[in-house]
Amino acid sequence: MLNEKMVGLGTQRSVIRELFEYGKMRAAEVGAENVFDFSIGNPSVPAPDCVNETVQKLLQSMDPVILHGYTSAQGDAAARQAIADSINRRFGTSFGADNLYITVGAAAALCCCFNGLTCPGDEFIVFAPYFPEYKVFIEGAGARMVLIPADIEAFQIDFEKFEAAINEHTKGVVVNSPNNPSGVVYSEETVKKLAEILNCKSQEYGHPIYLIADEPYREIVFDGTVVPYLPKYYKNTLVCYSWSKSLSLPGERLGYVLVPDEAEDARLVYAAIAGAGRSLGYVCAPSMFQHICAACADETSDISVYETNKNLLLKSLREMGYHVVEPGGTFYMFPRTLEADDVAFCEKAKKYNLLIVPGTGFGCPGHTRISYCVPTERIERSLSAFEALAKEYR
Ligand code: PLP
Numbered sequence: 588m589l590n591e592k593m594v595g596l597g598t599q600r601s602v603i604r605e606l607f608e609y610g611k612m613r614a615a616e617v618g619a620e621n622v623f624d625f626s627i628g629n630p631s632v633p634a635p636d637c638v639n640e641t642v643q644k645l646l647q648s649m650d651p652v653i654l655h656g657y658t659s660a661q662g663d664a665a666a667r668q669a670i671a672d673s674i675n676r677r678f679g680t681s682f683g684a685d686n687l688y689i690t691v692g693a694a695a696a697l698c699c700c701f702n703g704l705t706c707p708g709d710e711f712i713v714f715a716p717y718f719p720e721y722k723v724f725i726e727g728a729g730a731r732m733v734l735i736p737a738d739i740e741a742f743q744i745d746f747e748k749f750e751a752a753i754n755e756h757t758k759g760v761v762v763n764s765p766n767n768p769s770g771v772v773y774s775e776e777t778v779k780k781l782a783e784i785l786n787c788k789s790q791e792y793g794h795p796i797y798l799i800a801d802e803p804y805r806e807i808v809f810d811g812t813v814v815p816y817l818p819k820y821y822k823n824t825l826v827c828y829s830w831s832k833s834l835s836l837p838g839e840r841l842g843y844v845l846v847p848d849e850a851e852d853a854r855l856v857y858a859a860i861a862g863a864g865r866s867l868g869y870v871c872a873p874s875m876f877q878h879i880c881a882a883c884a885d886e887t888s889d890i891s892v893y894e895t896n897k898n899l900l901l902k903s904l905r906e907m908g909y910h911v912v913e914p915g916g917t918f919y920m921f922p923r924t925l926e927a928d929d930v931a932f933c934e935k936a937k938k939y940n941l942l943i944v945p946g947t948g949f950g951c952p953g954h955t956r957i958s959y960c961v962p963t964e965r966i967e968r969s970l971s972a973f974e975a976l977a978k979e980y981r
Contacts, residue, residue: 602948610942623969624942630835631960637883660870662689666881673884678816691840693803693829695869701728703859709758715950737951742771753788759797765804768949768956769921770914775815782821795823795851803829806887808916809894822849830880835888839876893918896959907977918960925980939972
């Protein structure tokens with residue numbers, strides 16, 4: 588007898604992975620240059636020089652502990668301090684090593700939070716459109732995910748529906764800004780209103796409602812867009828970060844959870860996160876990359892190609908008649924589909940070897956995600972396919 592839920596999770600591929608695999612098969616049939624694969628969010632720009640330089644330096648040191656050894660379960664103390672220093676320089680905060688728990692990417696950071704916080708009957712609120720793994724992570728921790736429908740005009744927050752969904756079981760609220768899949772960044776106005784409601788409701792129900800800020804795209808923003816730093820607006824914020832996108836290092840699996848001292852019962856919350864990390868086996872993230880990310884924490888990959896792609900795609904799609912909310916960051920865009928059935932629309936797109944992901948999986952039907960972390964030349968060549976698809980609906 589096996590755990591049927593896990594068998595299910597392990598055998599069903601995500602829609603994105605399914606499409607990615609289909610793209611590889613199609614490339615073998617018609618040539619890679621004829622397939623416009625916008626399915627997956629793998630950064631397409633190299634890591635900044637600082638990463639390679641630090642790799643070389645560490646390799647030359649031949650220090651077996653730094654290179655390949657165990658660190659403390661929560662991460663090397665010097666690496667955590669260097670990361671805290673970088674956060675403090677950028678956001679005017681005063682965090683230290685003990686505010687950080689280093690993890691294998693944002694995925695593990697989120698799982699540590701959900702598992703560390705959940706008591707029987709707890710709920711976490713998530714806003715559509717959302718990163719589909721949240722449901723897996725939240726339910727895996729034994730909690731219930733409560734989905735708030737999207738505000739499809741701006742992809743900010745529908746506060747009326749949000750307030751109505753909060754109850755005594757609400758343990759936390761997950762926000763992801765800049766957002767996968769919409770690319771939208773929450774405005775300061777949205778963040779202030781969110782904090783106000785959370786303060787009010789925490790008081791009403793007599794327990795803190797934690798804000799879990801999932802921020803792997805924090806640095807990938809366009810045209811001077813500012814991403815408000817949430818711990819400055821709401822004290823019970825837990826930041827889940829990752830260098831997968833900002834340093835183009837998704838395969839190295841490095842991220843962290845940040846627990847501010849200002850959070851209620853901060854040391855207990857940190858202990859619960861460390862305990863969750865221990866029970867899940869998420870201890871001692873890869874040592875060498877802890878040191879590399881610490882040394883490069885002020886750096887970001889050259890993201891200019893993402894902005895070029897965003898501008899080109901946005902202008903072209905709008906000219907063709909697609910409705911698109913302009914992304915403030917990430918490398919995703921989330922246009923409305925030209926028919927209500929987004930799954931049928933994306934199936935039709937395959938006719939033109941255009942691989943785009945239906946919005947339904949992100950909790951937002953009637954939309955499609957385009958992941959444009961690809962060479963600009965591929966965007967240019969794909970435009971005739973987007974045009975041919977649009978023509979079918981005129
Ligand atoms: N959160 C969001 C919104 C993401 O898009 C991703 C990855 O694509 C993750 C979390 C997981 O990031 P990581 O690769 O650091 O585990």
